[in-house]
Amino acid sequence: MSFDDKALQRLEFLYGSEQKRDLLNRLKKLVGKHNLRLRDTPSSRISFSQEDAVLITYGDVILPENGQKNKLQTLKEFVEKRLGDAVNTVHILPFFPSSSDQGFSVIDYLKVREDLGDWEDIESLSEKYNVMADLVINHTSRFSDWFENYQMGKAPGKDYFIEVDPSTDLSNVTRPRSSPLLTTVKTNRGMQYVWTTFSDDQIDLNFINPDVLIEFVDIFLFYLSKGINLIRLDAIAYLWKEIGTNSIHLEETHQVIKLFRDIVDHIDPDITLITETNVPFDENINYFGDGDEAHMIYQFSLPPLLLHAILTENGQYLTQWAQELPEPREGCTYFNFTASHDGIGVRPLEGLVPDEEFDYLIKSTKERGGFVSYKKNEDNSQSPYELNITYYDAFAEPGRKDTQFQVKRYLCSQIIMLSLQGVPGVYFHNFTATKNYLDGVTETGEKRAINRKQWGEEELEEHLSQTNDITHYILTRYKELLQIRKQHSAFSPAAKQEVLDLGNDFFVLHRSSDEENILCISNITHEHKSLARELLSSFIAEADTYTNILTGDQLTIKNELKLEPFKTVWLAI
Known part of the structure; x- marks a missing residue:
């Protein structure tokens, strides 16, 4: 099927037959605007291989000690010097101007944060490594031009957000947070209530308005033009809202993902789409579609299951889950990880472990100096949403540091992750065996800061220069493991x-x-x-x-x- 035929099918489903051709023409003009080209028929994709491994990191995870280089240059220097070709992809978490949520409340999608660097730094990194970036598509910052225009009744933006009468029954909407779903804001028409899935600073966008979709196609194509070849669709499950539904996983959301996949397939089949859907496994797996949606989906069940198996010394539930994993469709695979910038999500454990085993993880996290974040349920009760702790310290013996068992448990978890079918993603702090960053929690008031330490450049180099230091040991061993894995085709995602x-x-x-x-x-x-x-x-x-x-x-x-x-x-x- 040609690109036009596919896109028209998606656009008609989303916006009706009267608008579909105009929207297709607008979309195709954007492709030309960014000096890209749509092939009428898709080219064959080169398969993922055992050489694929992703570093997940913030652009400012290392703070330079002098003014001679910026943070992205400092990161690039570290990756080249300390990781080399052990990884071939760098996922830089949102590097755009932002007002909160460590980058995920984007003010301007087309700029690089000044303190990090500029687009030349991103393009420079892309010359040696694949670069993954986030398309923060569900919401935008209340300080963005779009939202400020909305408040003033100006375009673009005046129809980009979702106004809801506060008397509307929204009790069946699936909530990932305990914050209010509706937020009051001042506009030129008086006070309005707008939809805010994640926080009052992250205002959800209204994709029922096709102009919003076109805006994000423009942003998406801009990223591709800058050498970014893996795009992570952030919080994509909540994209389309419809009163009277749970407003998660709606078919319209899947059609939007399919449209982005069509664009990728007909521009460059080696560009990868990855969906970030921190939900129970049976829901998560649907984002492969029929092989026509995400190329990769996160294995969100893996981090808590693996932690549970090793801490309880009982592999029953991990084994049962792994045995039931469906074989990914051709050209698709799993994205395996154990830690990220967020906490360890526990919703993906639903239906996989008994309640008492679930409760054990909650208790274990608190005993090891971590925290637990909660979400609000339909009946206004709260239930655990994620564990906030570094993955290294999640294996600690309470009250003791860097014990033999902690190190062995931790490495066991990482080697199991590297063994599984899929592409491994390694969070920066997993390479450095970073401990709970409690000062960050105190300074920011954010539980997630416990796993978001910023290393001083000299501080990190001092740790890495000492052969008896745990940071040196773990980074060295991790690199060895990745290099060994690369040499064996049995670890190909297609194996x-x-x-x-x-x-x-x-x-x-x-x-x-x-x-x-x-x-x-x-x-x-x-x-x-x-x-x-x-x-x-x-x-x-x-x-x-x-x-x-x-x-x-x-x-x-x-x-x-x-x-x-x-x-x-x-x-x-």
Whole structure:
């Protein structure tokens, strides 16, 4: 099907037959405006590979010590010097002028924050690495030109937001926060109530107005013209609102994503769309569509499930979940991660673990110096939404620092993540084993600041220069793991994955490509454990000795495989 036919189909569904051709013409003019070209038929996409790995970071995660370089230059220098080709993609979290939420309340979508740098810095980074950027599409800052125009009744913006009579019954709207859904604002027509899903500074946009969609197509194409080749659709699940519904996952939202996918497929098939939908797994998986929506979806269930499995030393629920993962459609894959700029979401655990196990994670987080954030339910009650703690300290032994078990637990979690089918995303603070940043919570009043430390450049280099420092050790080992993974086609996202249930003490994967087979076995307990050879007989040959590619060591398996506490082996079989 041609691009025009696909786009007309989407636009008619969203806005009706009378507007569809005019909207298509406006869209195509924007493509030319940004010196891009639409192919009539899509080109074939180059598949994801085991060489793909993403660094997730803020642009100001490292503060330069002198005025000779800006923050983006400092970040680029660190990535090139300290990570090299261990990653091939850098996700810079919102680097635009913003008024709150650490960048996710965008004032101007077309500018780089002055204290970070400029578009030349983004383009410079894109010469060596793929760059992922956020399209913060659900809402904008109340200090944006659009919203200020709305308040004055001027275009563009006067019809870009959602006004609601406060007497309207909105009780069935799905809420990710406990803040009010409607916010009062002054306008030239008096006080109005506008829709605010996340905060009173983040005003939701009205996509029922096609001009809003056209604005975001323009922004999207501008990003592509600047060398950005992975676009993260932020909070996309809440995009389309309709009174009387829960206003999440509506079909109109899926059609908007499909339209962006059509644009990508016909401009450059190697551009990647990734949807950020922090919801239960059965809802999240729908954002693959029929292979015509997101190329990648976040594995939001993985961080809490993995944390639970290792802390409780019980892999039952992690194994059950992994066994039920559907095979991604061709050209699509999972985005595996354990930490991000947000907390560890626990909504994705719904239906995956019993309530008492869920409660254990809440208690565990508090014992380790973390916090819990809550959301508001339909009945006005509150329930946990996310755990606020660094992933490294989530494995701590309460009251003790950098113990042997903490380090082993943490590395076990990261190696399991790297073993799974998909593309790994590693948050900056996972590379540096950053501890709970309680000063940030005190300074900002934001629980999420606990996992958003800004390193001083000299401070970080001092840690990395000491071989006995935990930051040096974890970064060095993490790079080794990524380099090992890159060398094995069995870890390609296209390679097969079979999850084995060999008891609750273990998490076991069989990864296989045409060239090789690797058995990934993790002991997730604090005790030495053994697996009887007969349990592995379907996978290992008659030989007694196998290579653990994580270390290069030869392992002898005669009657059993012995594993140390929290030890993982990748056996070439």
